[in-house]
Amino acid sequence: MALVAAAGPACVAVKPQLACFERLGFPGWVALEATVAHARDQGLLVIADAKRGDIAGSALAYQQAVFGGLETPHGASPGLGADAVTQNPLLGRDALAPFVAGARTAGAGVFVLVRTSNPGAADLFDVELATGGKLWELIAGLVAAAGTPGPISGLADVGAVCGATVPAHLARMRELMPCAPFLLPGIGAQGGAVADLAPAFAPGRAGGLVSASRSIANAHETAACAPAEAARAEAERLREQAWALG
Structure with missing residues (x-):
């Protein structure tokens, strides 16, 4: 939570990795809910990094856990209440x-894995x-067909x-998905550079979300200042670079 408080003013969203919480069982989910609530208090959107994929009843259960909407004999379950x-x-x-x-239904969104940042992504995508064409191009077509552009931003859900x-x-x-917002992981520790991402921001600043985790959380390791100050400075640096592209 200290990291969210430190870097939050330079960010639009947090992206908690659900696996890191779920491995702790029930206490982990409680901690996740607290983290989400803290992020909301900071005015941030919450992207649940779950990478779920299943069909029928299992898919329904997964999305209800993230977005809510499950009616029970004891009332409605709010779920995590994520924004995406x-x-x-x-x-x-x-x-x-x-x-x-x-x-x-929840007024939220979905980010589909089109082509991920890890080296092994090439094995499939x-x-x-x-x-x-390539597999990722086929998936991009599915994303474009599934999304509905918003009336104000023009960006799809x-x-x-x-x-x-x-x-x-x-x-x-961007050619295949002109209206889709792009979530862009792999900056910093994985070797990606914000300066190379200009096509993602073709629809404007909101067209791309630069995702950085370790480079912000560990910024103090190479900075001569306190962890909170280093995290905030790194987040600000990345934001300025991204907005210069939009």
């Missing part, structure tokens, strides 16, 4: 649809298809996770 969730699309349209429906470590793909991604 990351979603694994590799089970196809029927895995994506329940998350999109749940997000719309960059595979050439017999019908032409279904976005894309696009690894900042492969910026050469961004222009093509």
Whole structure:
């Protein structure tokens, strides 16, 4: 929570990795709820980094855990109340649809894994298809078809996770998904650079969300100042770089 308080003024959202909380069982979920509440107190959006992917009843249960909406004999369960969730699309349209429906009911959004930032992503996402193009291009088409642009921003309620470590793909991604907000992980510790992300911001500053974790949390290791001050300075630096592109 101290990190959220320190870096929050330079950010628009926090992206808690649910696995880090879930491994602790019930106490971990309590800590996650407290972290989400603290982020909201700071005026931040919450992106639940869950990377869920399933069909039918299981997909419904996953999205209810994140967005709420489950009616029980004891009243409605609020769920985590996240503003968005990351979603694994590799089970196809029927895995994506329940998350999109749940997000719309909750006034939230979905970020679909189109091409992730890890080295092993190339094993699947960059595979050439017999019908032409790469797998990530096919997924990008699903994202574009699933999203509905907002009346004011023009940005869709279904976005894309696009690894900042492969910026050469961004222009093509923006061509395929002109209205999708891009969540851009891989900055800093994974080697991505904000300066390479200009195509993501083609719709404006809100078109891209630069995601940085370790580079902010560990900024004090290379700075001659307190951890909170170092985290805030690094977050400010990244924000200035990103907004210079929009």
